[in-house]
Amino acid sequence: MSMHTAQHLLSALLESELSLPTLGWSLSAWPSAAYVDLPRPLTVAETAQVQNKANEVAFEGRSVHIEVQELKDGEQGIDSGEASSARELGRGLPKDYTGGVHRVVVIDGIDRNPCCGTHLPSLTSLQLYLFPPPPTSSVPARHYFLAGPRLLSHIGTTQTQLSRVSGLLSCGSSEAPDRIALVLDESKKREKRVDEVERELADHIGRQLVEEMIQWRSEGGEGEWTKYIGRTDDSPTALTLLQAITFAFIAHLPSDSTHQYTLLLTSSPSSQTTTSTTVCMLLGSDDKRVKETGDVLKKQFSSLKGGGRGARWSGKSVGVWLADREGKAASSVLTQGSTSA
Incomplete structure (x- = not known):
């Protein structure tokens, strides 16, 4: 009424x-x-x-x-x-x-x-x-x-x-709005610091990978250099970090570089279940090779969905992703592709 x-x-x-x-x-x-x-x-x-x-x-x-x-x-x-x-x-x-x-x-x-x-x-x-x-x-x-x-x-x-x-x-009811504003402000500052640290980390990893590839070449390595790195990261922006690593890798390549390479990065949560999401980032010197590798990965892992254009390919896999199982299988895909190429 x-x-x-x-x-x-x-x-x-x-x-x-x-x-x-x-x-x-x-x-x-x-x-x-x-x-x-x-x-x-x-x-x-x-x-x-x-x-x-x-x-x-x-x-x-x-x-x-x-x-x-x-x-x-x-x-x-x-x-x-x-x-x-x-x-x-x-x-x-x-x-x-x-x-x-x-x-x-x-x-x-x-x-x-x-x-x-x-x-x-x-x-x-x-x-x-x-x-x-x-x-x-x-x-x-x-x-x-x-x-x-x-x-x-x-x-x-x-x-x-x-x-x-x-x-x-831990405050009175009348103080709650101001305390929430303070918490949000501190949270934004922490997020900014984390972003800065992640950019530095991505730059360090990208430079390290380039140095590893160049050293491999100087020690007699021939053909295509391949590398798989499986990371554990509980951040909701894990794919952003993987992308930043690939950008840093490209930035640290010598200007006259003719190296052939295919790089696969994955990031999985520390505690995994059947609904966990693993993100994947693929980078290569040959666009065709990147696309082919992405297609083989999707056939290898039925839960992996993704796509890309040019030198980059990204995807997500729902389920458990373990280093000694899925990680080895993903690394094997790169190695086999390199041999066939």
Whole structure:
């Protein structure tokens, strides 16, 4: 009852206070917030204005009653005098609705609007809360609201969550927002430091791989140089590091280099299950060889999906990836490809 009444009151005040028609609305299942769709988002000031006005008339205890008119076949409902407000006529009965009854909800001095729902007899116990305006400026805009038992449930749940957050942050409830801002700021600084360290690490690994290839060549190595490196990394951006290693490798190649090479890098989480994801990065001096190697890897590992263009190929494999099993098999693919080439 309270949510039906709250929706009618909110819709009426949006029109009377802000000249905003309600495009649509929904009373969600308990205890979720209901919502109204508007032509545009409300500002913070408008939200407060409508909410304050709603609670003001609720404090006044405005009465709510239902006017019912029994319709005969062909009649279109109440259509005379005071009953014919703009909102009532604008939301009149469908043309094919004949017979039965026409119910109009009347909020004393506020609104008259057809409705088939149940309502409170008075606004006395109704408190309306509008959630802050949505961050997006898209239209139409959806505004959520709560009233009655749902509002009390929301307050209790919010208080419990706030207490839990305060406990985790070891601070009072009023200090939680500032403490969260501090934690987020520190987190961004740590992420920046990690990015810097990863760039340095990628540069070091890339340079080391180039030196290893050149030394192999100087010691009599012929044909294509191949290398497989399997890393363990729990970072959600593991593929970014592998890409950075390949860029560093290219950057440290001698300007007059004619070396042939195929390099395969993988990164797997430290604790693996059947749903773990291993990322793969393939780099080569010959585009055709890279594509062929990628195709062979996908045949070798049915869970590996990927693709690429030119000298780079990347993919992801879902499942367990072990160094002494999948790692050896991947290294074998490179070696066999090098021999056949």
